[in-house]
Amino acid sequence: MNDGNVQNAQWRLARTPPQGWPTEGDFRWHLEAVPEPQSGQCLTRTLYLSLDPYQWGRRRSGTERPGDVCHGRTVSQVVESRIDDYQAGDFLFNTNGWQRYGLTGAGVDVFGYMFPRRLDPGLVPISTAVGVMGMLGLTAYSGLLVQCDPQPAETVVISAASGGVGQVAGQLAKIRGCRVVGITSTEKKCAYVRDELGFDAVVSHLGDEFPEALAAACPDGIDVYFENVGGRVFEAVLPLLNRKARITLCGMISQYGNTDGRPPGEVWMETGRPVFERQNVTAHSLFVGNFVADYQDRFLSEMAGWIADGRIRYREDVWEGLETAPEAFTAMLQGGNFGKTLVSVFEDPTRSDTDLVIR
Numbered sequence: 001m002n003d004g005n006v007q008n009a010q011w012r013l014a015r016t017p018p019q020g021w022p023t024e025g026d027f028r029w030h031l032e033a034v035p036e037p038q039s040g041q042c043l044t045r046t047l048y049l050s051l052d053p054y055q056w057g058r059r060r061s062g063t064e065r066p067g068d069v070c071h072g073r074t075v076s077q078v079v080e081s082r083i084d085d086y087q088a089g090d091f092l093f094n095t096n097g098w099q100r101y102g103l104t105g106a107g108v109d110v111f112g113y114m115f116p117r118r119l120d121p122g123l124v125p126i127s128t129a130v131g132v133m134g135m136l137g138l139t140a141y142s143g144l145l146v147q148c149d150p151q152p153a154e155t156v157v158i159s160a161a162s163g164g165v166g167q168v169a170g171q172l173a174k175i176r177g178c179r180v181v182g183i184t185s186t187e188k189k190c191a192y193v194r195d196e197l198g199f200d201a202v203v204s205h206l207g208d209e210f211p212e213a214l215a216a217a218c219p220d221g222i223d224v225y226f227e228n229v230g231g232r233v234f235e236a237v238l239p240l241l242n243r244k245a246r247i248t249l250c251g252m253i254s255q256y257g258n259t260d261g262r263p264p265g266e267v268w269m270e271t272g273r274p275v276f277e278r279q280n281v282t283a284h285s286l287f288v289g290n291f292v293a294d295y296q297d298r299f300l301s302e303m304a305g306w307i308a309d310g311r312i313r314y315r316e317d318v319w320e321g322l323e324t325a326p327e328a329f330t331a332m333l334q335g336g337n338f339g340k341t342l343v344s345v346f347e348d349p350t351r352s353d354t355d356l357v358i359r
């Protein structure tokens with residue numbers, strides 16, 4: 001493989017801790033030789049790179065250091081294998097990060113869970129391993145079904161409803177027989193959530209009249225709230241919470257660029273506490289990694305069935321080329337994405353043109 005002509009391209013973190021929202025200067029483009037797999041390792045090329053909000057948390061907190069290849073989960077194809085388990089040509093869910101080629105196996109430092117894992121392109125499109133069939137899908141599944149356990153006819157509200165986690169969480173609530181209300185932004189996203197995903201109502205958080213519009217869309221109050229956003233959206237939800245409502249605090253993306261130093265979770269809890277106490281609300285904090293051991297197998301088998309029978313649909317927002325990763329990442333953090341954000345690095349040989357929406 002390493003004949004000296006093929007180079008590995010990477011995005012590395014340029015500085016730490018980056019503050020506020022990402023800027024161009026936070027990332028550095030780097031070229032180097034493609035690594036040689038050692039015994040117990042395989043070399044893979046990245047087909048899809050997943051861009052996720054938690055990556056910004058790692059960078060801001062200093063977990064990722066200047067000069068590190070930016071972390072990211074990937075769908076890859078094996079180029080050369082020195083592991084018995086994998087053959088050249090196999091498709092894997094792994095963690096190459098923001099680079100074209102990476103090593104998997106012995107001695108390779110990974111962050112996370114659910115990988116490496118071989119993917120069967122005959123089952124579902126392989127890109128879903130970093131989306132609806134991966135950590136994102138399990139996040140929606142464990143937060144909504146396991147933590148909040150919604151009952152038929154209850155009102156479930158999902159924020160960031162057109163995004164990676166939100167689109168799955170809302171459809172899971174529909175499968176449970178709930179009345180589902182989505183919160184998103186633009187007209188196009190609202191139409192997608194209502195007309196293609198089948199939510200019962202959708203509200204845009206963009207206008208001043210958002211709190212009233214949300215109240216009108218929830219005439220019986222809110223029994224379950226799936227929190228992806230925080231801030232102003234959370235404040236509009238609070239007065240509508242019914243007695244014994246359940247909340248999954250999945251994320252607070254509107255707060256991830258804050259520079260005031262206050263932990264967003266602390267502010268969120270302080271804001272919600274009076275209503276939580278008055279209404280006997282249960283607020284669950286969610287870390288998907290805690291659900292892998294007990295739920296991953298059940299989740300993967302149920303989700304594959306729901307995708308196959310059309311009960312779970314999903315939209316991917318695919319950016320073309322590793323070069324676009326910083327721009328795509330920044331856009332995703334601030335609502336510029338439409339569906340699960342991915343970067344297509346090498347062409348996916350399993351995919352037909354009709355399978356995916358390329359921006």
Ligand SMILES: NC(=O)c1ccc[n+]([C@@H]2O[C@H](COP(=O)([O-])OP(=O)(O)OC[C@H]3O[C@@H](n4cnc5c(N)ncnc54)[C@H](OP(=O)(O)O)[C@@H]3O)[C@@H](O)[C@H]2O)c1
Pocket residue numbers: 051052053054135136139160161162163164165166183184185186189205228229233249250251252253254286287288289332333334335336337338339340341
């Ligand atoms: N707890 C866990 O283990 C776990 C695991 C995975 C993800 N998460 C969390 O899940 C949430 C969704 O992640 P994702 O990867 O699926 O991202 P995503 O929803 O695909 O993308 C983020 C979305 O957030 C919305 N948004 C951004 N800024 C906003 C603002 N100021 N006000 C309102 N909405 C805003 C935008 O949608 P609109 O266009 O609708 O505004 C944007 O599309 C994040 O909070 C993430 O941190 C948590």
